[in-house]
Amino acid sequence: MKIQIENIEFSYNGTPVLKNVTENIAKGDFVAIVGPNGSGKSTLLKCVNGILSTKKGTVLIDNKNLESYSSNELAKEIAYVPQSENKANPLNVFDTVLLGRKPYINWKPSDSDLEITANILKKLHLEHIAMKNINKLSGGQRQCVFIARALAQQPDVLLLDEPTANLDIRHQIEVLNLLKALSDNGHTIIMAVHDINLASRYCSKIMMLKDGAIFASGAKDIFTTENIEKLYDIKISIVHENGHLVIVPQGLN
Amino acid sequence: MSIVAQYKSFTKRRILFILIVIVLLLVVSLFAIISGVAGISLHNVFSVAFGQGSDFAQQVVLKIRLPRILGAILAGTVLSVSGAVMQSILRNPLASPFTLGISGAAAFGAAFAIVVFGAGSNYSGSNDAVIVHNPYIVIASAFAWSIASLAVILLISKFRGATPEVMILSGIIISSLFSAGISALQYFANDVQLASVIFWSFGDLGRAGWNDVIILSIVLVPLLAFFFSQSWNYKSLQSGDELAKSLGVNVSKVRLTGMVAASLCTAVVVSFYGIIAFVGLVVPHIVRRCIGGDEQFLIPASAVFGGTFLLFSDTIARTIISPVILPVGILTSFIGAPLFLFLLIKGLGKGYWS
Numbered sequence: 001m002k003i004q005i006e007n008i009e010f011s012y013n014g015t016p017v018l019k020n021v022t023e024n025i026a027k028g029d030f031v032a033i034v035g036p037n038g039s040g041k042s043t044l045l046k047c048v049n050g051i052l053s054t055k056k057g058t059v060l061i062d063n064k065n066l067e068s069y070s071s072n073e074l075a076k077e078i079a080y081v082p083q084s085e086n087k088a089n090p091l092n093v094f095d096t097v098l099l100g101r102k103p104y105i106n107w108k109p110s111d112s113d114l115e116i117t118a119n120i121l122k123k124l125h126l127e128h129i130a131m132k133n134i135n136k137l138s139g140g141q142r143q144c145v146f147i148a149r150a151l152a153q154q155p156d157v158l159l160l161d162e163p164t165a166n167l168d169i170r171h172q173i174e175v176l177n178l179l180k181a182l183s184d185n186g187h188t189i190i191m192a193v194h195d196i197n198l199a200s201r202y203c204s205k206i207m208m209l210k211d212g213a214i215f216a217s218g219a220k221d222i223f224t225t226e227n228i229e230k231l232y233d234i235k236i237s238i239v240h241e242n243g244h245l246v247i248v249p250q251g252l253n
Numbered sequence: 254m255s256i257v258a259q260y261k262s263f264t265k266r267r268i269l270f271i272l273i274v275i276v277l278l279l280v281v282s283l284f285a286i287i288s289g290v291a292g293i294s295l296h297n298v299f300s301v302a303f304g305q306g307s308d309f310a311q312q313v314v315l316k317i318r319l320p321r322i323l324g325a326i327l328a329g330t331v332l333s334v335s336g337a338v339m340q341s342i343l344r345n346p347l348a349s350p351f352t353l354g355i356s357g358a359a360a361f362g363a364a365f366a367i368v369v370f371g372a373g374s375n376y377s378g379s380n381d382a383v384i385v386h387n388p389y390i391v392i393a394s395a396f397a398w399s400i401a402s403l404a405v406i407l408l409i410s411k412f413r414g415a416t417p418e419v420m421i422l423s424g425i426i427i428s429s430l431f432s433a434g435i436s437a438l439q440y441f442a443n444d445v446q447l448a449s450v451i452f453w454s455f456g457d458l459g460r461a462g463w464n465d466v467i468i469l470s471i472v473l474v475p476l477l478a479f480f481f482s483q484s485w486n487y488k489s490l491q492s493g494d495e496l497a498k499s500l501g502v503n504v505s506k507v508r509l510t511g512m513v514a515a516s517l518c519t520a521v522v523v524s525f526y527g528i529i530a531f532v533g534l535v536v537p538h539i540v541r542r543c544i545g546g547d548e549q550f551l552i553p554a555s556a557v558f559g560g561t562f563l564l565f566s567d568t569i570a571r572t573i574i575s576p577v578i579l580p581v582g583i584l585t586s587f588i589g590a591p592l593f594l595f596l597l598i599k600g601l602g603k604g605y606w607s
Contacts, residue, residue, distance in 0.1 A: 070501075080495065080496065091488075118257045
């Protein structure tokens with residue numbers, strides 16, 4: 001599914017958070033939204049699936065206005081993985097992932113809902129913990145379970161808010177490999193992320209946000225020393241290694 | 254075994270739990286109908302059931318025991334289901350049917366009726382108890398004030414958003430406002446009124462009669478059906494408002510309708526029977542410990558377990574220091590508070606409430 005974001009604006013209690021953001025995202029794109037804390041990355045994600053409603057501008061999903069989708073229709077097209085989730089819910093992994101079938105379930109999950117859930121658990125290698133309480137898992141496993149729940153919605157678009165935060169480097173690679181494979185399969189993926197090295201290594205498209213506006217966007221060649229220094233107001237140098245870039249921090253401006 | 258088969262057997266265990274509790278409820282009901290000072294035996298009960306038996310046995314079984322038993326089951330069911338729903342939609346393990354200040358409001362309403370409308374009086378019965386001589390005015394007033402407090406909370410949610418924090422904080426504030434109101438009424442009350450106000454506040458199923466059992470069932474059946482139909486929405490809310498929205502749930506509508514429904518049926522129970530503490534708080538936690546937190550099973554299981562729990566407590570309250578009958582509200586507090594502490598201590602380190 002392609003997503004067209006046109007001139008959207010959003011404000012929390014009168015403070016503008018997003019200003020005139022416009023972007024076209026093609027089917028199968030793996031998009032990283034990068035930018036300093038408070039630049040509006042999470043807000044932008046939430047505007048794309050209508051968790052927050054924009055004050056101005058439109059979001060078109062496959063040329064159809066976001067607002068003309070019913071909330072259930074939208075949940076079958078776009079899934080969202082929040083940044084952090086409270087742990088109060090004593091559900092097991094299977095029930096947690098089955099929750100992703102919610103848009104398809106009226107009263108009782110069908111056998112096909114159970115099959116779909118089981119297949120996703122298998123695909124993500126979570127079978128062995130299927131009956132475990134979600135609160136007893138490590139951070140990495142839990143993140144994979146939440147991605148599995150999003151996949152159970154069978155969406156075309158995945159929105160993820162810092163999916164690699166709190167993960168060790170091995171789990172970061174695991175999660176990003178998984179997302180990359182999904183985007184190669186035609187899923188459109190948009191994630192807010194802080195790690196520029198990972199974004200440039202895995203993503204096909206980068207959006208830089210600064211103070212709620214698009215600072216730069218394009219392929220990973222927009223990761224230039226000048227852009228990054230201006231975006232974060234820091235000093236860095238960039239090292240190239242086998243065609244991939246590594247940011248070396250030098251200091252503050 | 255495939256994961257689906259594992260999950261299905263997990264589901265079967267949860268259904269089995271509900272069935273076992275239903276059997277337990279029947280056993281406790283039989284036990285309740287034959288215990289007490291009247292000396293009714295199982296044989297008497299069956300004779301009455303087939304339209305025979307002595308007048309005395311008929312009176313005791315049909316006029317006193319049966320409405321009391323049904324009242325206990327219905328009240329326990331209402332309080333426990335409301336508690337389970339409130340804990341889910343407010344994402345707070347301490348939420349109970351009384352979190353939104355329903356008990357305070359109802360108690361104020363009852364005190365208001367007794368002191369201002371003069372609905373209370375002194376009456377020397379077999380237990381030397383003070384009773385309320387015009388119960389319908391008291392019930393109507395308790396219910397009206399509960400609805401008023403609910404309206405205030407809905408109004409606050411309209412301005413500040415229907416978040417768990419806003420609702421819990423407004424509930425606490427409204428409760429303390431009503432308890433100030435009760436103190437003021439008590440200050441101006443005479444001895445008889447004061448005794449009536451205090452006696453009303455003990456949750457007591459001795460007031461149960463056929464009228465309130467019928468009214469409770471009329472209220473309860475559609476509300477239970479409503480809660481069951483919403484169980485997937487409540488399950489989504491547990492994982493956070495944003496996630497629930499992304500799953501297609503209309504968060505504020507689900508939360509507000511759930512609060513209103515739970516408060517309404519709690520208000521009906523409290524208006525009839527007074528404040529029966531801890532049932533709505535503890536029962537959902539016990540059920541979660543047994544079958545996990547999935548609302549699809551938690552709500553029906555809390556319903557049957559709550560009915561059993563309150564009926565059991567009331568039967569103990571009737572018989573423990575027989576012939577004196579304790580108000581069940583006192584007993585549920587004595588059982589509920591230590592049980593809650595036990596669950597809290599045992600629950601730590603098990604990924605529960607962590």
